[in-house]
Amino acid sequence: MRRPSLPAWAWVALAAHALFVADARAAARFDAATRVFRLDGERVTYAFGINEAGQLQSLHWGGRLADGDPLGPAKSLPSHSSFDLSASITPQEFPAQGGGVFTEVALKVAYADGNRDTVLRYVSHTLERDAVTVRLRDIALPLEVSLRYTIDPGTGVIGRSARIENLGRTPLRIDQAASAAYTLAPQDDYRLHHLSGRWAGEWSLQQRPVSEGASVLESRRGSTGQQNTPWFAIDRGGSSGEDSGPVWFGALAWSGSWRISIDKDPLGAVRVVGGYNPYDFAYRLAPGERLDTPVFYAGYSDGGMGGASRLLHRFERERILPGGGKPRLRPVLYNSWEATEFAVDEAGQMALAEKAARIGVERFVVDDGWFGARNSDKAGLGDWSVNRAKFPNGLKPLIDKVHGLGMEFGLWVEPEMVNPDSDLYRAHPDWVLNFPERPRTPARNQLVLNLARRDVRDHVLQVLDALVTDNDIQFLKWDYNRNWSEPGWPQLAPEDQPKVYVEYVRNLYWILGELRRKHPKLEIESCSGGGGRIDLGIMALTDQVWPSDNTDPFDRLSMQDGFSHAYAPAAMMAWVTDSPNWVNRRETSLDYRFLSSMQGALGIGANLNHWRDADFATAARMVAAYKQVRATVQQGDLYRLISPANGSPRSATLSVSPDRRQAVLFAFLHSQSKGMQEPAIRLRGLDPRQRYRIARLGGGALPEAMPAEASGAYWMEHGLAVPMRGDFQASGFVFEAK
Known part of the structure; x- marks a missing residue:
């Protein structure tokens, strides 16, 4: 049977399209007919295409699309005016300084002859099951950039990085090199969330509208720094919250000076560019040399800020932390x-x-x-x-x-x-x-x-x-x-x-x-x-990280809350130290200090030489209780039920095991006023049809009138009334499926 007479390029396109359809389970795909790359993982689709100018153009980053949904072909945007040219407003995946680009660039290069103009065009690509590498080259000069995209099938987290190579015979100088540029389509209610701080005051969650005028998160310090954290989240003010709504987030895998810029372009699209900090930066490439950028990870969740952090925690446990996807539980x-x-x-x-061995360290x-x-x-x-x-x-x-x-x-x-x-x-x-x-x-x-x-x-x-x-x-x-x-x-x-x-x-x-x-x-x-x-x-x-030298258990509640937006409790060390604490001279009970620290990897830093027998007994009881729940605390799903931010008189977190058979509630009353009774705490993440028995963490009788058993639906819809009176009070409860 003779095949129909078609040009060679058409046969290539048909073959690639057939591969696209046949390998629909692959996380990374390319449709040669539309020249669109598509990466799918969990409930996320990330897509970009090669437009008629040879630029890589962003098409979609968000919820997962159905196979066959139209995504291309990519088409560059027309110039908005003589002031905003097409190259500047077209959402390029890796914009370089040149060709009329005025937005934040991912690459800036100076050549030996004084030229500082770089215009990148698509050359070729290599496709793998969960990754794609796209080669770009300058239109005239011997500069090549290889963009690496990966996607984690289980979480939909994208990893992006760039390799910049000098293919010429003379040196060149890289003055700015980012790992990626991410684009969000125009909306009028985007909000930026980020983490800032200082020594002994890290992990303060900040929120501001995304508006014209760049927000720049950075460290110029030679290391990651306490002042800013290389993480961001963007949600929508009209529809997003802790439990629901769209959230786009990202984290840079680099421990030196870094920068992430977030800005609106002239047409309202949001550009997020992150990588090496260009401050005091220059990297000379001799002929044949190359520079690899760090990986800039990014993800999407429709489950609000809580859903975004749980997704990121899972990715960190399975793909980042040592242990091959099964990080060891942190020892006490x-x-x-x-x-x-x-x-x-x-x-x-x-x-x-x-003395330490006596309490179960x-x-x-x-x-x-x-x-x-x-x-x-x-x-x-x-x-x-x-x-x-x-x-x-x-x-x-x-x-x-x-x-x-x-x-x-x-x-x-x-x-x-x-x-x-x-x-x-x-x-x-x-x-x-x-x-x-x-x-x-x-x-x-x-x-x-x-x-x-x-x-x-x-x-x-x-x-x-x-x-x-x-x-x-x-x-x-x-x-x-x-x-x-x-x-x-x-x-x-x-x-x-x-x-x-x-x-x-x-x-x-x-x-x-x-x-x-x-x-x-x-x-x-x-x-x-x-x-x-x-x-x-x-x-x-x-294997673990130390979030702050500040071990005040009350301060740690808000710092741990901020930390949890970007990083997993599986790696977060939290110490029980002496009272009054050296930072604020605040006095708290030993139970309160333990319950504050038990929300991560438990450590003890108190002077045991000053402890009494009652202190050792309390510590031994709480350490034993922690060991019974630490797998859930460190490797389960974290729900921030009540935030300690903005002067809240109370806070609460819930950790739920992956199989939903155990849950651990930590509840804190920071200050009681006028004898008010606090509302019931509604849990999240339980199996609504499963019945759960409740016990006090660390032993002891349940409060009067608290049911000893109820369905997951009851604990989530009716809630748990936790009676606490006074200042700096804490309670912990364990829920076990029958």
């Missing part, structure tokens, strides 16, 4: 810092270990002060050898003691820093970030090692590898207690020195990766004076 941890500060020694730590961590000449924060940082005055026989006797008590052993380290008063700095003063003949600005009496240097990188890995190899250590609390200053790299040519912003973080990731490869059972916590380095980049290489 004790840290000795508040008990001893720098005055650590073998006998004192052994005594604390005995599973991991004992010695904090700062165990190494070098470290009797304060003024000396010894960088000298990672055991202080023999404090530990005459090394760490082995203490480690053996801790293991004999049934606990894992961990140490605090700060490998990226050095005190000027240290053996390391005296031997290698050139190893820190610096500009020659300029002052070196200390912070916390320390300077930043230039991890971008290969010799510094290798030294840091060597000392950490030796530390873990020579001692039976299961855990490192990896701290980072200052931001950059004088970000010079004098060993490089002046035009290459700004590469430090990229190479430093790449080498940090390399050290963490190599350390984990050499010691696969080692676990690591990311800490930076609290929450100064938490992002999806560092979380892929560490």
Whole structure:
């Protein structure tokens, strides 16, 4: 049978269309007839096409569309006026500076001949089941950009990044490089949500209308920073809330200086561009060299802010955190810092270990002060050898003691820093970030090692590898207690020195990766004076994160609420410390402190030497209760039932296990006024047809008139009246399916 006479391109189009239809289950597809790429995952569709100008043009990002729904062909928008040209208002997937683009660009390049104009056009693509890579090239110059798109079939979370390559014979300079540009179609009620803060005051949720004039979220600090978090969410003021409505969200996987800009273009479309921060940035590409950007993840939910965060938590647990999709439950941890500060020694730590084991702690961590000449924060940082005055026989006797008590052993380290008063700095003063003949600005009496240097990188890995190899250590609390200053790299040519912003973080990731490869059972916590380095980049290489140095249990409620919008409780450490708390001198009961901390990965940092027998009994009871529910708390679905924001007198969260057979309610009354009784708390996420028994978390009788059993429908529709009177009161309840 002869086939009909058709041009070759038509046969290619028909074959590609047949593949598109036949492989409808694939998450990533391309329709050659319309030149449209489509990625589908869970309840999300992301689509973009190649328009007649060869640009990649955004077509749809939102709820999942049916197979066969019309999505193309893409067609560039006509110029709105001589001031707003087509290239500027057409929603390009990766706009470069050139060709009349005035909106925020994803790429800005300067060439050797002085040209600063880049116009990218489609060249080819490679399709995989859950990913697509699209190659773009400048219309005349030897510059190529490969855009990588992935989609997680289970959550619909998109991952986007770019590879920028110099195919020419002369160097070029990248002045701005983003990972992606996302576009939302014009609407008049978009709201931006983001997280801001400062040391001891992280994770404050902010909200503002998306309007003309860019909102810029960024860190210029060389690390993620506490001031802003590389996460955003956009919902619609007229239809979105905590439990329902559309929400678009994103998080950048980068632990260095970063920027996310959110702006309306002249026609009302919202552009979200994120990647390297262009502040003080320049990356010179020699012929044949390339620059890879970090991944900018983004997702969509029609379940409000709560649905968006639960989706993101699931993605983080399954795709980001170590563990191959099954991150280990966080052990109950004790840290000795508040008990001893720098005055650590073998006998004192052994005594604390005995007390920690008594209450059910599973991991004992010695904090700062165990190494070098470290009797304060003024000396010894960088000298990672055991202080023999404090530990005459090394760490082995203490480690053996801790293991004999049934606990894992961990140490605090700060490998990226050095005190000027240290053996390391005296031997290698050139190893820190610096500009020659300029002052070196200390912070916390320390300077930043230039991890971008290969010799510094290798030294840091060597000392950490030796530390873990020579001692039976299961855990490192990896701290980072200052931001950059004088970000010079004098060993490089002046035009290459700004590469430090990229190479430093790449080498940090390399050290963490190599350390984990050499010691696969080692676990690591990311800490930076609290929450100064938490992002999806560092979380892929560490098992838990430290959200804040502020351990005030009341302050932590609002900080944990903010944190939960972007990051999963599976990684969030929360400590029980002493009362009154050092931050605000606020006094709270031990039960209140435990219930506040039990909403994440539980830790204890109080000075156990000051505890009474009643305190140990309470702690042992609460630790045992936590172990019964921690799988649900850390890896279940989180529902923010009542927010502590905006001066709310109460707050409540509910964690529900994936099979919906267990749920844990944490309820807090911050301040009672005029004898008012608080309304019942309506639960979420239960199986309405299942019957649940209720018990008080940590034991004890249920309040009078509280039913001991009811259906999921009852708990969600009728609610639970939690009687609490006074200030800083807390209650916890466990719901178990029959």
